[in-house]
Amino acid sequence: MKYAKPLPDYLVRRYHGWKATTYQESKGWYRRLAEDGQHPRAMVISCCDSRVHVTSIFGADQGEFFIHRNIANLVPPHNPDGHHHGTSAALEYAVRGLKVSHIIVLGHSGCGGVEGCYQMCSGEAPELDDPKSFVGRWMDILRPGFEELPKGDKAERMRTLEKASVVISLSNLMGFPFVSDAVKDGNLSLHGLWHDIGEGALEAYDAETDGFVPF
Amino acid sequence: MKYAKPLPDYLVRRYHGWKATTYQESKGWYRRLAEDGQHPRAMVISCCDSRVHVTSIFGADQGEFFIHRNIANLVPPHNPDGHHHGTSAALEYAVRGLKVSHIIVLGHSGCGGVEGCYQMCSGEAPELDDPKSFVGRWMDILRPGFEELPKGDKAERMRTLEKASVVISLSNLMGFPFVSDAVKDGNLSLHGLWHDIGEGALEAYDAETDGFVPF
Amino acid sequence: MKYAKPLPDYLVRRYHGWKATTYQESKGWYRRLAEDGQHPRAMVISCCDSRVHVTSIFGADQGEFFIHRNIANLVPPHNPDGHHHGTSAALEYAVRGLKVSHIIVLGHSGCGGVEGCYQMCSGEAPELDDPKSFVGRWMDILRPGFEELPKGDKAERMRTLEKASVVISLSNLMGFPFVSDAVKDGNLSLHGLWHDIGEGALEAYDAETDGFVPF
Amino acid sequence: MKYAKPLPDYLVRRYHGWKATTYQESKGWYRRLAEDGQHPRAMVISCCDSRVHVTSIFGADQGEFFIHRNIANLVPPHNPDGHHHGTSAALEYAVRGLKVSHIIVLGHSGCGGVEGCYQMCSGEAPELDDPKSFVGRWMDILRPGFEELPKGDKAERMRTLEKASVVISLSNLMGFPFVSDAVKDGNLSLHGLWHDIGEGALEAYDAETDGFVPF
Numbered sequence: 001m002k003y004a005k006p007l008p009d010y011l012v013r014r015y016h017g018w019k020a021t022t023y024q025e026s027k028g029w030y031r032r033l034a035e036d037g038q039h040p041r042a043m044v045i046s047c048c049d050s051r052v053h054v055t056s057i058f059g060a061d062q063g064e065f066f067i068h069r070n071i072a073n074l075v076p077p078h079n080p081d082g083h084h085h086g087t088s089a090a091l092e093y094a095v096r097g098l099k100v101s102h103i104i105v106l107g108h109s110g111c112g113g114v115e116g117c118y119q120m121c122s123g124e125a126p127e128l129d130d131p132k133s134f135v136g137r138w139m140d141i142l143r144p145g146f147e148e149l150p151k152g153d154k155a156e157r158m159r160t161l162e163k164a165s166v167v168i169s170l171s172n173l174m175g176f177p178f179v180s181d182a183v184k185d186g187n188l189s190l191h192g193l194w195h196d197i198g199e200g201a202l203e204a205y206d207a208e209t210d211g212f213v214p215f
Numbered sequence: 216m217k218y219a220k221p222l223p224d225y226l227v228r229r230y231h232g233w234k235a236t237t238y239q240e241s242k243g244w245y246r247r248l249a250e251d252g253q254h255p256r257a258m259v260i261s262c263c264d265s266r267v268h269v270t271s272i273f274g275a276d277q278g279e280f281f282i283h284r285n286i287a288n289l290v291p292p293h294n295p296d297g298h299h300h301g302t303s304a305a306l307e308y309a310v311r312g313l314k315v316s317h318i319i320v321l322g323h324s325g326c327g328g329v330e331g332c333y334q335m336c337s338g339e340a341p342e343l344d345d346p347k348s349f350v351g352r353w354m355d356i357l358r359p360g361f362e363e364l365p366k367g368d369k370a371e372r373m374r375t376l377e378k379a380s381v382v383i384s385l386s387n388l389m390g391f392p393f394v395s396d397a398v399k400d401g402n403l404s405l406h407g408l409w410h411d412i413g414e415g416a417l418e419a420y421d422a423e424t425d426g427f428v429p430f
Numbered sequence: 431m432k433y434a435k436p437l438p439d440y441l442v443r444r445y446h447g448w449k450a451t452t453y454q455e456s457k458g459w460y461r462r463l464a465e466d467g468q469h470p471r472a473m474v475i476s477c478c479d480s481r482v483h484v485t486s487i488f489g490a491d492q493g494e495f496f497i498h499r500n501i502a503n504l505v506p507p508h509n510p511d512g513h514h515h516g517t518s519a520a521l522e523y524a525v526r527g528l529k530v531s532h533i534i535v536l537g538h539s540g541c542g543g544v545e546g547c548y549q550m551c552s553g554e555a556p557e558l559d560d561p562k563s564f565v566g567r568w569m570d571i572l573r574p575g576f577e578e579l580p581k582g583d584k585a586e587r588m589r590t591l592e593k594a595s596v597v598i599s600l601s602n603l604m605g606f607p608f609v610s611d612a613v614k615d616g617n618l619s620l621h622g623l624w625h626d627i628g629e630g631a632l633e634a635y636d637a638e639t640d641g642f643v644p645f
Numbered sequence: 646m647k648y649a650k651p652l653p654d655y656l657v658r659r660y661h662g663w664k665a666t667t668y669q670e671s672k673g674w675y676r677r678l679a680e681d682g683q684h685p686r687a688m689v690i691s692c693c694d695s696r697v698h699v700t701s702i703f704g705a706d707q708g709e710f711f712i713h714r715n716i717a718n719l720v721p722p723h724n725p726d727g728h729h730h731g732t733s734a735a736l737e738y739a740v741r742g743l744k745v746s747h748i749i750v751l752g753h754s755g756c757g758g759v760e761g762c763y764q765m766c767s768g769e770a771p772e773l774d775d776p777k778s779f780v781g782r783w784m785d786i787l788r789p790g791f792e793e794l795p796k797g798d799k800a801e802r803m804r805t806l807e808k809a810s811v812v813i814s815l816s817n818l819m820g821f822p823f824v825s826d827a828v829k830d831g832n833l834s835l836h837g838l839w840h841d842i843g844e845g846a847l848e849a850y851d852a853e854t855d856g857f858v859p860f
Binding site: 432433434435436437438441442444445446447448449452453454457460461463464465467468470473478479480481483485486487488489492493494495496497498499500501504506510512513514515516517518519520521522523524527532534539540542543546561562563564565567568569570571600604613619620621622623626627628629630631632634635636637645 | 648649650651652653656657659660661662663664667668669672675676678679680682683685688693694695696698700701702703704705707708709710711712713714715716719721725727728729730731732733734735736737738739742743747749754755757758761776777778779780782783784785786812815816819828834835836837838841842843844845847849850851852855860
Binding site: 002003004005006007008011012014015016017018019022023024027030031033034035037038040043048049050051053055056057058059062063064065066067068069070071074076080082083084085086087088089090091092093094097098102104109110112113116131132133134135137138139140141170174183189190191192193196197198199200201202204205206207215 | 218219220221222223226227229230231232233234237238239242245246248249250252253255258263264265266268270271272273274275277278279280281282283284285286289291295297298299300301302303304305306307308309312313317319324325327328331346347348349350352353354355356382385386389398404405406407408411412413414415417419420421422425430
């Protein structure tokens, strides 16, 4: 069934504005990007959350970051079973095709996906336990993080679980042979970050202390 | 295995710059975004390609678009089999959780994923036929588009296939019951776009003529 | 005659520090830069002055800017006479070889070369009039700027002359056929900036008003 | 003809970020640099190549290095013929005006200018033989290096020629009376370096053995 509606006017107007200004002023660069193809230095794996703009935080130019965004910035375990794996395909393309030098996993505060996982694991959201719940089955990736949560108040445990989404993704990344090989060869480095939306803070995962350190 | 490296210096400096300016000037807004949670009007499904910045093209503010990015902006068919489905989870969260009013599928020129599909289907890239190729298995979603390509020169066929990645995604979207129900109820509309990176052009899918029309 | 001395110790130590940290943390990126070659978006023409670090001001990553630095950020008039022309060679390489999309001419406050020109033109530095003075003959490029200076106090006239070094360079740039052709084709844009070292200010040349405007 | 375009947005934002952080944190130092003028210890002559950041390799502070950058870090022979000589002017200013104590010539791997010279001299790039080719006429400075290349494979010969660009520049430097006088008086020392971009290696020219030695 073919179905589509015209774009809302306000987006059409904004596009025309962009074309007449940002594009017009850098036309040569856009043409070169089109002709030369992309040569991004880094892949970023971040959340779909509308409040997270990695290009803004890092002052990124067009062409700098290869960006995959999914719920809760998760990397599933390596599982080459012949089915569709969007995240794994993006990873394979970035590392083997584009040969990026960095993979940055960017978590954030107030993550709805992480909250869903928390509720599901603590029995507050039985609908997410349904085998047909896509969100539930996706958030299963984060279950091991919930099981290791220390006791404490919910806000603190939620924050810890948000950071676990970064650490589990980093760990799953190393389960992809093409990732761990590139890391061992010194051609790729992995980075874990957690961003506090309200405070604008950024913390980096430190593997030695297994904790997060503010910049 | 826990592994992570410090972020490259130039990104740390750029982050500090962002914190002291963009964040500082709109601190109140960031705090409200954190407290109120996100209320995006639209979900965008675009490619991971580093040259596609949907927030730039549409002058997006923090909080406006819920953005999922994967290789070739593909939506796989509805398949609730209990496995991890990143794209389907993002969709479910956007439509059922956030109740977005629009889903915009944004394709683009020079898409490396689409080119891979083209090569795979025409026998030029046997490595993508390997059951263990994540990129190959992901691009299987676009196979029906290759089979319907008209004869012609490669550049034209490639462009047609890029646009097919949008149309097939729109069609697969309607296979998700929560999507088609929301469309039928008038609560959701779907939009297909194709962006020419070098020329800055934007074309919209028109369901009536089953073709793309420039803005 | 072959002559060279060992590098001072403090630089050897700093190099070893860089190698063990900055290089080590981004080894993969350095290797890729070496294999893929450079794809800079912009050429920057700035002064040799030790206080002007364009990579710092613009948070530049390795590979972003093709940088030519000479006394007073000057572009001489187009003069293909078969002799050595370092600036013209750098321009030709950037525009025809690398196909950069932007050329940024960056002037600055307290420019010693501009001051030399001022003194030479006002008769205070006869040694610069000597045909054998390399600095004098290089600063001849800026003479037309001196002749158009409004009356006023010396500090103000010096600042105006510093800005004239940017405007004259922009004008000379357009005298290179490969530059003006690329500008006309929309593949290249030119930008003039003046930087106040002490205040950290940056002003941009605006062609419409023929003046400089602070950011 | 007056022509200029506004600076791309991402650079404007990055500048504002720099101003609010790096500049703000060291405002006093920037003001002193502005008031006292520059007193650099060394002049560096390096290539325009976007991958060579001498300030990074040597952890340079603002005010430390007077930096001239041209294609292939070349110093032309001393030739006071009354024309514009950008490199010679920079040299004269550094040695006679600023009285620097060191001149460092920094060559590097994968130098496009050196490759152009190689192709021109071996008949592969006739367009560079054109008297109007600025790049060709500039690379003529390196011709004597090509003529002395030992037989061998191209990659090895290219690397030897890159190092010859450093040695020829050192030799031409000594042809400038104000340079050789300062060297003889013990007020100036010259240094030749070659940098491997991919490996992060640095080699120093040793006049006694007429070869390069890794650090």
